[in-house]
Amino acid sequence: MAPRKIIIDTDPGQDDAVAILLALASPEDLTLLGITAVAGNVPLPLTAKNARIVCELAGRPDTRVFAGCDSPLERELITAEHVHGKTGLDGPPMDDPTMLLQEQHGVDFIIETLRTEESGTVTLCPIGPMTNIATAFQRAPDVVERVQEIVLMGGAYFEVGNITPSAEFNIYVDPEAAKIVFGSGVRITMMPLDVTHKALTTKPRVDAFRAMGTKVGDMVAAWTDFFERFDMEKYGSEGAPLHDPCTIAYLIKPELFQGRHINVEIETESELTLGMTVADWWRVTDRPANATFMKDIDAEGFYALLADRLARL
Ligand code: RIB
Numbered sequence: 252m253a254p255r256k257i258i259i260d261t262d263p264g265q266d267d268a269v270a271i272l273l274a275l276a277s278p279e280d281l282t283l284l285g286i287t288a289v290a291g292n293v294p295l296p297l298t299a300k301n302a303r304i305v306c307e308l309a310g311r312p313d314t315r316v317f318a319g320c321d322s323p324l325e326r327e328l329i330t331a332e333h334v335h336g337k338t339g340l341d342g343p344p345m346d347d348p349t350m351l352l353q354e355q356h357g358v359d360f361i362i363e364t365l366r367t368e369e370s371g372t373v374t375l376c377p378i379g380p381m382t383n384i385a386t387a388f389q390r391a392p393d394v395v396e397r398v399q400e401i402v403l404m405g406g407a408y409f410e411v412g413n414i415t416p417s418a419e420f421n422i423y424v425d426p427e428a429a430k431i432v433f434g435s436g437v438r439i440t441m442m443p444l445d446v447t448h449k450a451l452t453t454k455p456r457v458d459a460f461r462a463m464g465t466k467v468g469d470m471v472a473a474w475t476d477f478f479e480r481f482d483m484e485k486y487g488s489e490g491a492p493l494h495d496p497c498t499i500a501y502l503i504k505p506e507l508f509q510g511r512h513i514n515v516e517i518e519t520e521s522e523l524t525l526g527m528t529v530a531d532w533w534r535v536t537d538r539p540a541n542a543t544f545m546k547d548i549d550a551e552g553f554y555a556l557l558a559d560r561l562a563r564l
C-alpha cells in the first residue's frame with residue numbers, strides 16, 4: 252500500500268518533536284508533505300524554529316516547514332513554558348537551525364495542498380491548538396471535503412483536564428478552532444489524555460532511547476528527562492505521557508489503539524468548563540457521532556514501535 256500523505260500541524264514541544272521524528276523515520280508508511288507550525292506550547296517564532304531543529308536532527312533539512320497562525324482565532328495566546336521550558340524544547344543544548352522556513356503561510360500551504368493533491372488522499376495531523384486547520388476551513392470551505400482524515404492529539408473526558416480541571420491544553424488554547432474542526436464533518440480520530448496518559452515514559456523505555464547510542468536517541472532521552480518532571484510531580488506517575496506521537500503511531504499501526512466512534516462537542520461559552528471536550532461515551536444523547544475517541548493503547552507495542560523506528564535515524 253502506498254504511504255499515506257500527511258501534514259503535521261504542530262507546536263513543538265518535546266512530545267511534538269518525537270512525533271515528527273517518528274513520521275520522518277517511517278517513509279514506507281508516511282509521506283510528510285509539510286509541517287505547519289502554530290502558536291501553542293511556546294510562541295510561533297519558537298515553534299517554527301523548533302520544527303526545523305527536529306527536521307535537521309532527523310537528517311531531513313529538505314522537509315518543508317511553514318509558519319502558520321501566531322494566535323488563536325478569538326482569544327489571547329496561552330503558552331506552556333512551565334511544561335516545555337522557555338525554548339519549548341528545553342533539556343539538551345541545541346544549535347539554531349540552518350534550514351530556511353518556507354515563505355508561504357502555513358494556512359495557505361494547507362489549502363493549496365488539499366486543492367492540488369487528489370481529493371481524499373491527505374491526512375491532517377494537528378498536535379497543537381487547531382488554529383491553522385480551522386482558519387484553512389474558514390478561508391476555503393471547499394477543501395473540507397477533500398481531507399482524508401484528521402488524526403489529532405487533544406481533549407480529555409474520563410481523564411479530565413490538564414490545563415484546567417476540565418480542559419486539555421490544545422483544545423483550551425483555541426476552543427473556537429476545535430469547535431470548527433469537530434463540526435466540520437471530516438472523519439476524526441482523536442488521541443485524548445485518556446489514551447496518552449497510558450503511554451508513560453517509564454525508566455526502561457527512556458533507557459531504551461539512550462541505549463540506541465545515536466544523537467536522536469540521546470536527544471529524545473534528554474527531552475523526555477526534562478519534559479517528564481512536570482507530569483511526574485503533578486500526577487506522582489512513573490513517567491510522563493508522550494502525547495503527540497500517539498497520532499503518528501496510529502497511522503503506522505492502528506491496531507495499537509482501541510476506542511469508540513461517538514459524539515464529541517467542544518465547550519466555548521462557559522468560563523468554568525471552557526475547552527472541555529464533552530464526549531458522549533455512553534451514547535446518552537442523540538447527537539451524531541463525529542469522532543473516534545481513543546481510550547486504550549498497547550503501551551509496550553507503542554514504545555517498541557518508537558524504539559524500532561527512531562533507531563533508524
Ligand atoms: O495536552 C498535551 C498537548 O499540549 C500536547 O500536544 C503537548 O505538546 C501540548 O501541545
Ligand code: CA
Pocket residue numbers: 261262263264266267292378379495
Ligand atoms: Ca503539541
